[in-house]
Amino acid sequence: MKHGKKYRESMKLFDRSHLYDTGEALELCVKTGTAKFDETVEVHLKLGVDSRHADQQVRGAVVLPHGTGRSIRVLAVCREDKMEAAKAAGADFVGAEDMIQKIQTENWLDFDVMITTPDMMGLVGRLGRLLGPRGLMPNPKAGTVSPDIGKAVQEAKAGKIEYRLDKTNIIHCPIGKVSFGAEKLQENLNVLVDAVNRAKPAAAKGQYIRSCVVSATMGPGIRINPARVMG
Numbered sequence: 001m002k003h004g005k006k007y008r009e010s011m012k013l014f015d016r017s018h019l020y021d022t023g024e025a026l027e028l029c030v031k032t033g034t035a036k037f038d039e040t041v042e043v044h045l046k047l048g049v050d051s052r053h054a055d056q057q058v059r060g061a062v063v064l065p066h067g068t069g070r071s072i073r074v075l076a077v078c079r080e081d082k083m084e085a086a087k088a089a090g091a092d093f094v095g096a097e098d099m100i101q102k103i104q105t106e107n108w109l110d111f112d113v114m115i116t117t118p119d120m121m122g123l124v125g126r127l128g129r130l131l132g133p134r135g136l137m138p139n140p141k142a143g144t145v146s147p148d149i150g151k152a153v154q155e156a157k158a159g160k161i162e163y164r165l166d167k168t169n170i171i172h173c174p175i176g177k178v179s180f181g182a183e184k185l186q187e188n189l190n191v192l193v194d195a196v197n198r199a200k201p202a203a204a205k206g207q208y209i210r211s212c213v214v215s216a217t218m219g220p221g222i223r224i225n226p227a228r229v230m231g
Helices: 005-011 022-032 080-088 097-106 118-134 149-158 182-198
Strands: 040-047 059-063 074-077 093-095 113-116 160-164 170-177 209-216 222-224
Touching: 022 040, 022 182, 022 209, 022 222, 040 182, 059 182, 074 080, 074 097, 074 118, 074 149, 080 093, 080 149, 093 097, 097 118, 113 118, 113 149, 149 160, 160 170, 160 182, 170 182, 182 209
Parallel strands: 074 093, 074 113
Antiparallel strands: 040 170, 040 209, 059 160, 209 222
């Protein structure tokens, strides 16, 4: 693959074969984020589990202390008695059957997160084929199906992110923007890693976090020593 000039310049800032401490890696990551926009910083954690087995799934959600730097559009689907709580918590769109119909008939998907209550899942379930492939389907493990819809909306707006394994046993998550600086990025990363560690399946054997890589949107991947990923 042929990379651009800025990418090649970024590659000169660090040793690709070296495993860095977290703080040093994030400082380098910030330096490589030289695009004209505020690049997102992502972490990629390869875990020592097999996602093909139900007892080795790793999935959950966590509120990052400094958020993600993204403005999240939240759709709350609930009964009328909970709509005011959803609005007060900052939901951008609130409704019930009307919103479900709008998604079905108009293919309307102008939101980043859908949050609903358990009693609405029978109706929301009809949208599975449409929302599932886009990662928008509400799920109790991600905190997007909750009886306390106000709290769930508040957390989503504050920077709650979902983490889950892909087919190659890697978790990919945003942990903020380049403009956050290394210190805030490290605090976000520590909270995420702590959550992933607590979600370790009992069936997982050997080293749990096999590798950790951070990168800015347009920058190269910088490897962190997995044994020292918490700082």
